[in-house]
Amino acid sequence: MILQLLREWPPGYGGVERVAHELALVWGGAVYSFDAQPQRRCEPDPLPVSYSRIRLPRLTVGRLLIPLPSRRWWTLLLSSQPLHGHLPSPGVLALLLLARLLRPRRRVTAHWHCFLERSPGLSGRLFALYQWLAQATLPWLSAVITTSPVLAAELARCGCKTDRIHVLPCCLSAEQESVALALPERQPAGNAAMAVLFIGRLDSYKRVDWLLEALAQLPQPWRLDVVGDGPKRAALAAQAQALVGSGAAVCFHGRLDEAAKLQCLARADLLVLPSDRCNEAFGIVQLEAMAAGMASLAFQRQRSGMGWVGQLEQFPWSQQPAALAEVLRQLQADPENRAALGRLSRQRYRRLFHRSVWSRQLELWNCAGSIQA
Known part of the structure; x- marks a missing residue:
């Protein structure tokens, strides 16, 4: 059982949610989210869901979602189950780091979905600051998954150890x-x-x-x-x-x-x-x-x-x-x-990209002990 943490409400229509959804179907653990777009909960799920989804309380400041302490928050952080968080998200990054600090022996990993493009103005500088913090945090985590050899090479160029990077391309249901x-x-x-x-x-x-x-x-x-x-x-x-x-x-x-x-x-x-x-x-x-x-x-x-x-x-x-x-x-x-x-x-x-190929790559990740506690 592997817990997941992400910004959106899976499965959703975006790539991050769809990836988390497919992993949850295999791993079986609960998926925690900040429920960034709560109006989507009124819509039918585009893909069938068989796993538990848990919303974390959060404070909204513009586009920034700040997780608030709660019983669910503490349950997630103090659990001994492996935790896998989906980036980019400052809130997810903060909770991954907290989980690692509170239980240093716990397997805490990240899914690096993309690098953010820096735009002009204050928001661009904030994105750049977040990305710098995220890259600085990766060495503290157990391992990182990314979606292509291109992103894996860029993470390595930015200082992430290659033996901690695993490439797992996205898949279809x-x-x-x-x-x-x-x-x-x-x-x-x-x-x-x-x-x-x-x-x-x-x-x-x-x-x-x-x-x-x-x-x-x-x-x-x-x-x-x-x-x-x-x-x-x-x-x-x-x-x-x-x-x-x-x-x-x-x-x-x-x-x-x-x-x-x-x-x-x-x-x-x-x-x-x-x-x-x-x-x-x-x-x-x-x-x-x-x-x-x-x-x-x-x-x-x-x-x-x-x-x-x-x-x-x-x-x-x-x-x-x-x-x-x-x-x-x-x-x-x-x-x-x-x-x-x-x-x-x-x-x-x-x-x-066939599911059989994806399943073998995911199994290699599991067998190598990259996720398991």
Whole structure:
């Protein structure tokens, strides 16, 4: 039994919550959270939950969640069970360090999901301070999991001992994987409009605006399905209306359940994840696309593994924003290559990200004693 601690309410729709959810299904321990978005508790869980979820009282100061002492707080800190916390979160980091200080022999580990991109102003300086503290704290913990070789190398470069770092890529749920892999292989679409898919929160760093601008430069018809919601939806819809000509179509679906999302995956030719910050460190939606048999395009960032996830050696490109329009033009002009890249992407998924591979890697972590007390 391994306890987990994170900021959000799992399983949720974000990568951190989905990772914590899959680990909880295997580890069986309770999951403690600060319940950062309590309104989501009124929505049905997107994935079935079989483990205990416990909310910790907290004080909200802007975006900062400060855990408050309570019976649940003390139960978590004084337990002898292994504790695994998900970063980034100053509150989670503080409780991991407290747990380690109160019980020095306890296994206390961290899941390093991403490096934070420093932005201008006070918030950027605070992010930088948190990240410095987090990196300074890692040596005090028993071990750290991260999601890609790219992040592992960066953690090592920042001073974390390599023997304490374990790479465990994200995974899909068993049901998601099964239904995606069961979809038929993509066939060359001939003269049909290239179908592009985006899945994610419609926020500024996701850069759907860049995707729209790149698609608007294509010489032939295309269509774009946008799955997800967020604060930029209205602005993006207005941009799409201004850019789209008679030969293209953009559909904003909002947040979809798994069955409706699968339909979008089944009819798409290509997924694009145009995020421009290392806050997007993996992009689990790329796994959904690859398992469904389509290629995934993402940018290469120094402190992010998102460019590594769907990277195909048979289709080299710079993975930089300036090249996106040209790459889309190449893929639009060559339906047979699009279909071939989809098959290669599914092969890469089976080789690196299949649940059986994920389970073996997690078992190695457990057997090495990296988590167990």
